[in-house]
Amino acid sequence: IAGITQAPTSQILAAGRRMTLRCTQDMRHNAMYWYRQDLGLGLRLIHYSNTAGTTGKGEVPDGYSVSRANTDDFPLTLASAVPSQTSVYFCASSEGTDSTSEQFFGPGTRLTVL
Amino acid sequence: GQNIDQPTEMTATEGAIVQINCTYQTSGFNGLFWYQQHAGEAPTFLSYNVLDGLEEKGRFSSFLSRSKGYSYLLLKELQMKDSASYLCAVMDSNYQLIWGAGTKLIIKP
Numbered sequence: 001i002a003g004i005t006q007a008p009t010s011q012i013l014a015a016g017r018r019m020t021l022r023c024t025q026d027m028r029h030n031a032m033y034w035y036r037q038d039l040g041l042g043l044r045l046i047h048y049s050n051t052a053g054t055t056g057k058g059e060v061p062d063g064y065s066v067s068r069a070n071t072d073d074f075p076l077t078l079a080s081a082v083p084s085q086t087s088v089y090f091c092a093s094s095e096g097t098d099s100t101s102e103q104f105f106g107p108g109t110r111l112t113v114l
Numbered sequence: 115g116q117n118i119d120q121p122t123e124m125t126a127t128e129g130a131i132v133q134i135n136c137t138y139q140t141s142g143f144n145g146l147f148w149y150q151q152h153a154g155e156a157p158t159f160l161s162y163n164v165l166d167g168l169e170e171k172g173r174f175s176s177f178l179s180r181s182k183g184y185s186y187l188l189l190k191e192l193q194m195k196d197s198a199s200y201l202c203a204v205m206d207s208n209y210q211l212i213w214g215a216g217t218k219l220i221i222k223p
Contacts, residue, residue: 040215041215042118042201042203042212042213042214042215042216043157043201043203043211043213044213045210045211048210058210090156090157097209098209100145100162100164102147102159102162103159103211104159105156105157105158106156107155107156108155108156
């Protein structure tokens with residue numbers, strides 16, 4: 001079934017640990033995104049990639065890094081987790097980056113940093 | 115700064131009509147999106163407006179006024195399954211989506 005998968009579904013992590021959230025899409029979409037969603041706030045863009053081999057910073061990039069080695073995968077890494085990174089993380093993709101491209105979302109990863 | 119405002123929560127009755135408003139101030143405008151998000155799930159696309167006016171899609175309609183920085187989502191013949199959060203998002207001049215905090219819609223029998 002075409003779509004976006006994320007792993008893990010949820011994770012509890014000790015502060016200071018390194019963590020990589022995985023995201024894979026099989027729709028051959030060019031653009032991919034990482035968002036975090038916190039209670040009372042809108043989705044906030046962490047990093048994005050308009051096409052394989054390129055990445056860009058979103059609204060809240062500090063403490064996170066991404067890579068886009070191929071079209072399908074877009075992992076998000078927390079180098080040294082802090083409690084403020086406790087959130088629900090959504091990966092999304094879109095066919096293009098123009099205004100008509102709707103974004104398709106993965107099921108999310110619920111991350112708790114203690 | 116960029117800002118998207120929508121009510122935090124609304125309550126409506128099954129079978130009725132509800133209108134969820136969204137006002138925005140962004141650096142540039144390349145379209146407005148509405149998404150639905152059920153609790154614990156991912157957002158899913160509902161509608162897209164780039165020109166002024168009403169777009170109708172079944173029980174759901176979305177309206178846009180660019181001059182007023184205003185949109186609404188109209189849901190008709192409400193069903194219990196419509197209980198969800200509704201997210202308004204504007205695509206800015208950099209083609210990035212700026213999201214509102216969402217409106218939690220509670221449907222009562």
